[in-house]
Amino acid sequence: MRNLLIVVLVLAVAVSAGARSIADSYVELVAPATISPGETYTFTFGVYNASTDSEWITDVLITVPDGWIIDESSMSYVPIIPDPIRPSWDMLVPDGPTAMWLDNDEGYGELYGDEYTTVSVDLTVAAQLYGIPIHWCLKGDIWGDPPHELCGCIDLQISPVEEHSWAKIKAMYR
Numbered sequence: 305m306r307n308l309l310i311v312v313l314v315l316a317v318a319v320s321a322g323a324r325s326i327a328d329s330y331v332e333l334v335a336p337a338t339i340s341p342g343e344t345y346t347f348t349f350g351v352y353n354a355s356t357d358s359e360w361i362t363d364v365l366i367t368v369p370d371g372w373i374i375d376e377s378s379m380s381y382v383p384i385i386p387d388p389i390r391p392s393w394d395m396l397v398p399d400g401p402t403a404m405w406l407d408n409d410e411g412y413g414e415l416y417g418d419e420y421t422t423v424s425v426d427l428t429v430a431a432q433l434y435g436i437p438i439h440w441c442l443k444g445d446i447w448g449d450p451p452h453e454l455c456g457c458i459d460l461q462i463s464p465v466e467e468h469s470w471a472k473i474k475a476m477y478r
């Protein structure tokens with residue numbers, strides 16, 4: 305009877321400790337600090353895997369607002385381990401408005417627990433802005449407990465359109 309009680313207690317601890325998965329992982333905007341309509345910027349996003357039960361992140365998906373243009377050739381990331389490279393995202397491609405850093409090697413994920421890296425892509429901001437945020441999703445390698453997918457959004461600091469337009473007009477008459 306005493307053994308049974310211990311087993312039950314250990315199980316309870318294991319469940320509560322494991323119920324973390326990739327919860328609290330996030331994508332944050334590192335640069336640029338502000339954007340203006342119609343301009344192109346190199347966007348850099350920080351990606352953090354908060355998993356405490358050894359779930360590793362496979363894919364990073366970043367969805368831009370309507371009318372923005374993704375420059376596929378500019379997509380890159382910073383390896384944490386140079387040799388062999390890790391994370392080794394195998395496909396850096398857009399799918400419609402979503403820039404994707406995909407781990408297509410069929411193995412486990414690439415960004416381990418408590419690791420942080422950055423991904424970058426050149427984005428041309430739409431000429432009309434409606435204050436729509438950038439959306440992101442992180443996918444884990446389905447190890448440990450859910451959630452195995454986590455999504456969120458990033459609000460953007462937009463410089464005033466009028467000020468920007470006047471600067472452009474002034475520049476034309478310089």
Ligand SMILES: [Ca+2]
Pocket residue numbers: 392393394407408409414
């Ligand atoms: Ca890979």
Ligand SMILES: [Ca+2]
Pocket residue numbers: 407409410411412413414
């Ligand atoms: Ca992998």
